[in-house]
Amino acid sequence: MEQRDLREDQATVARVRPAFAHHSEAELARILDFYQVRWQYEPDAFPIGWSLDGDVVESFSPDFFLPDLDLYVELTTLKQTLVRKKNRKLRRLRELYPDVRIKLFYARDFRMLLLKFGRLGLLGELSGTTGQATPPREPVVAGSALPSDAVVVADDGEADAEAGHAGRGRRRGRRRRSASRAAAAVGIDPASPVTPMPA
Amino acid sequence: MSRPVDLVNDIGEVLLTEEQIAARVAELGRKISADYAGRNLTLVSVLKGSLPFMADLMRQIALPLRIDLMEVSSYGGTATESSGLVRIIKDLSASISGEDVLLVEDIIDTGLTLNYLVRYLRGKNPASLKICTLLDKPARRLVEIPVDYQGFEIPDQFVVGYGLDYSERYRNLRFVGVLRPEVYSGPD
Numbered sequence: 001m002e003q004r005d006l007r008e009d010q011a012t013v014a015r016v017r018p019a020f021a022h023h024s025e026a027e028l029a030r031i032l033d034f035y036q037v038r039w040q041y042e043p044d045a046f047p048i049g050w051s052l053d054g055d056v057v058e059s060f061s062p063d064f065f066l067p068d069l070d071l072y073v074e075l076t077t078l079k080q081t082l083v084r085k086k087n088r089k090l091r092r093l094r095e096l097y098p099d100v101r102i103k104l105f106y107a108r109d110f111r112m113l114l115l116k117f118g119r120l121g122l123l124g125e126l127s128g129t130t131g132q133a134t135p136p137r138e139p140v141v142a143g144s145a146l147p148s149d150a151v152v153v154a155d156d157g158e159a160d161a162e163a164g165h166a167g168r169g170r171r172r173g174r175r176r177r178s179a180s181r182a183a184a185a186v187g188i189d190p191a192s193p194v195t196p197m198p199a
Numbered sequence: 200m201s202r203p204v205d206l207v208n209d210i211g212e213v214l215l216t217e218e219q220i221a222a223r224v225a226e227l228g229r230k231i232s233a234d235y236a237g238r239n240l241t242l243v244s245v246l247k248g249s250l251p252f253m254a255d256l257m258r259q260i261a262l263p264l265r266i267d268l269m270e271v272s273s274y275g276g277t278a279t280e281s282s283g284l285v286r287i288i289k290d291l292s293a294s295i296s297g298e299d300v301l302l303v304e305d306i307i308d309t310g311l312t313l314n315y316l317v318r319y320l321r322g323k324n325p326a327s328l329k330i331c332t333l334l335d336k337p338a339r340r341l342v343e344i345p346v347d348y349q350g351f352e353i354p355d356q357f358v359v360g361y362g363l364d365y366s367e368r369y370r371n372l373r374f375v376g377v378l379r380p381e382v383y384s385g386p387d
Contacts, residue, residue, distance in 0.1 A: 034274045035285050035311040115383055117275030
C-alpha cells in the first residue's frame with residue numbers, strides 16, 4: 001500500500017509553481033519535490049506587531065509550510081550580518097506562537113545544502129535582498145483560512161484531500177489557540193481584534 | 200572537479216580518528232547484538248556512503264544476520280533534471296516482510312533521503328524498522344526522524360571520509376575529516 005502511495009505521489013506531484021520571491025526558494029521547492037515532501041508557499045501570515053489602534057502593522061509569513069511535517073521553513077539568503085531583522089521577527093513569532101514549529105535556513109545552511117547536492121553553480125547567486133518582509137495582507141489573523149493563491153504542490157486525491165482538510169482544521173485550531181495565547185500574552189482580547197496593543 | 204584531489208592537504212581537521220570510529224562501532228555492535236538477540240535481523244545499507252560503516256558494523260554484531268543494499272538517486276545527480284523525483288537505483292534483493300530491519304546510514308543531516316527510505320521500506324511490511332547512523336548532524340535537520348542508534352553527533356561542517364564523499368572522492372579515507380572550504384569554494 002505504501003509503495004502504491006509512493007508511486008501515486010510521484011505521479012501526482014504537480015508542476016505548478018508560484019511566483020517565488022527568490023530563486024533560492026524555487027531551488028528549495030525543487031529539492032522538496034524531488035524527495036516528495038509536500039509544501040505550500042507562504043500559506044500563512046502571522047501578525048507580530050500591532051498599532052495602538054490594534055491594526056496589524058507587521059506580519060511574518062514563512063516561506064514554506066510542510067503539511068506532512070507540520071513545519072514552517074523560512075529561507076534567508078542574506079549575509080549573516082544582514083539577518084538581524086529577520087531574526088527579530090522570528091523571535092517575535094516564537095514568542096507569540098510557541099506551538100508553531102519553524103526552521104530558519106540561513107545562507108550558510110542553504111549553501112551547505114547546495115554543496116551536498118552538488119549544485120555549486122547556484123552558490124554564487126545567493127545574494128538575497130532585504131525583502132521577504134510581508135506586505136499587509138487580508139486576513140491577517142493567525143489561524144485564518146489558507147489564502148486562495150496558496151499552492152499545494154502534491155495533490156494526493158480525494159481521500160488524502162479529506163485527510164488534508166482534517167489536518168488543516170487541526171492546524172487552524174492550533175493556530176487559533178496560539179493566536180489566542182499570543183493575544184492574551186500581549187494584553188488583547190482575542191475576540192476583539194481591534195483591542196489596542198500595549199506600547 | 201577540476202581541482203586535483205589531495206587526500207592529505209584537502210582536509211582541514213580530523214574530526215573522528217580511525218580509532219574513535221572503531222571503538223564507537225564496536226559499542227554500537229554490542230548494543231545491537233543485545234537488542235536483537237533471538238530475532239531475524241536484516242541490515243539494510245544505503246549505498247554508497249555507508250559501505251565502510253556497514254562492513255565494520257556487521258562484523259561487530261554477534262548475531263546470525265542478513266544484509267542487503269539499496270541505492271537511491273540524489274538530488275543534483277545526472278538524472279535529476281529529467282525525472283525530477285527521487286528513485287530507487289538499486290532495490291532490495293530479498294523480501295524483508297516479517298524481518299527486523301535496521302537501516303544503516305553513514306550520515307543524517309536534512310533527513311530528506313531517510314524520510315523517503317523509511318516510507319518505502321515500511322511499505323514492505325518489516326516486523327520492525329529502526330535506524331542506525333554513524334554520524335548525525337541535527338543542526339541541518341528538516342525532517343525529524345527518530346534515530347535509534349547514533350555513532351556521533353557532529354557539528355554543521357562539511358565532512359568527508361569513511362565512506363562520505365565530496366564529488367565522489369575522499370570516501371577511502373580511514374577517518375572522518377572536515378574538508379577545507381577552499382576545496383569546494385575555489386580560490387577567492
